[in-house]
Amino acid sequence: MNADRFDFLLRCLRFDDKTTRTERRASDKLAPFRQFWEAFISNCVKWYKPSSYITIDEQLVGFRGRCPFRMYIPNKPNKYGLKLIMMADSNTKYVCNAIPYLGKGTNPGTEPLASYLVKEITKPIHGSNRNLTMDNWFTSIPLASDMLQAPYKLTVVGTLRSNKREIPQEIKNSRARQVGTSMFCFDNEMTMVSYKPKSNKIVYLLSTTHDQPTVNDVTKKPEIIHFYNSTKGAVDTVDQMCSIMSTGRKTNRWPLCFFYDTVNISIINTYVVYVCNMIQDHKKPxxxxxxxxxxxxxxxxxxxxxxxxxxxxxxxxxxxxxxxxNIEVPQESCVQELHKTRKICGFCPAKKGV
Known part of the structure; x- marks a missing residue:
């Protein structure tokens, strides 16, 4: 097809029934794209079994048009866009689940928003004893304690913000403390570490996986930090892969922006499954x-x-x-049979052939 035909099809592309959209939109901001999104996520969950280490982070899909839940995050490359809470496999970068963040339309109930989103996005792996690696927006001590209990049965490793009131005063920064030192504190299954990389900076991490105050002999950093650094970058890698090879086009419609992102994610997920199958068959992908x-x-x-x-x-x-x-068309034979008489023109009257 030509470019005009392609642009026309994009303008006509819709993902729901327009006649009932107004009713559904009153209770769901994602109504124009909800059915397509749920079908896509159900296939992502159905066709892959993640490994033991899972990363939870946010992805910002660049969009500057009108949208009731458009976000502004200054430290992201796009700054303005649609926010996705994403769960990916740390080893293969397969996107296992994702939830669009709808701003004030999200109803977390009585618990904090970050805890609600983590519990919702991890539903496909509840009870599997996997580990979750998260940044300081998600991680909290009450959440880590809840995730150890049924029906979740998941461990957590993540950074903590310095304003958390659960952090003991003894492991916070002081002038007498040397650079490169680590301090640990333990509470049942939870381990907290305070590491001082600079004179004016302290890094706090919480883990329900580690139970020993292990420090690397070479880097002098706690083993919890090395584990966090090795398992935290799955969603960032997915975001980078989407930007390097993207199917996105400029649009003013946010459902179409979500559609482009689902195509990018589906290409990554399909490639992960393809590579796993090729390696299993001892073939080069x-x-x-x-x-x-x-x-x-x-x-x-x-x-x-x-x-x-x-x-x-x-x-x-x-x-x-x-x-x-590559369809081959059989060539017609040009050899004329000489024994047949030549016919007269179809437009000439029959009497001229006499």
Whole structure:
């Protein structure tokens, strides 16, 4: 198709029933995209079993149009956009689950918003004894204590903000404390560490996985920090992969912006499954760009065949489809049978053949 046809189809693309949108939007801000999003996430959960280490972080999908839950995060590359709370596998970077953040439309009940989002996004892995790595926006001591109990049964490793009232005064910064020192405190299954990398900076981490005050002999950093650094970057890597090879286009409609992001995530998830299968079969996988192009060709192949069989299709379009699909057309024989007499013109009257 030409560019005008493609732009026309994008303008006509919708993801819900417009006649009932107003009623659904009164109780759900994501109503224009809710059905498509839930179907996409259910497939992400269904076709992959994550490893033991999970990362929870936020992704900001760049968008500057009108949207009731558009966010402004100054430390992100896009600054303005749609916020997603995302759960990804630390080893393979597979996106296991994601929740759009709807701003004031989110109803966390009686618990803090961060705790509510963590408990909601981890529903597919409840009771599996996996570990969650999170930053200081999500991590809190009450949440870590709750995640150890049924029905969650999950451990937590994450950074803590220095204003948490549960942090003891003894492990906070002081002038007498040397740079590079670590202080530990323990409470049943929870371990808290205070590390001083600079004279005016203290890093606090909470872990329900580690129970020993282990410090690395080379870097002099606690083992909890090394574990956190090795498992925290899954969502950031997914965000980087989406920006390097993106299907996004400029749009003023936020459902279409979400759609582009789901296509980017689906390419990453599909590639992860493909690489796992190829390694299991002891074969060399393709690069991600080559795989994405090949997958796109396979997806459009049935539609090209259906269009190719249209009788009234233009010859130049049919020739283009034939070249894409490598369809061989049998050449007609040019050998004329000499024993047959030549027929007269179809426009001439029959009496001239006498």
């Amino acid at each position: 393709l690069k991600r760009r080559e795989f994405a192009l090949q997958m796109a060709d396979e997806l459009i192949k049935p539609w090209l065949l259906e269009r190719y069989n249209t009788v009234t299709l233009q010859r130049d379009v049919k020739k283009s489809i034939r070249d894409i699909l």
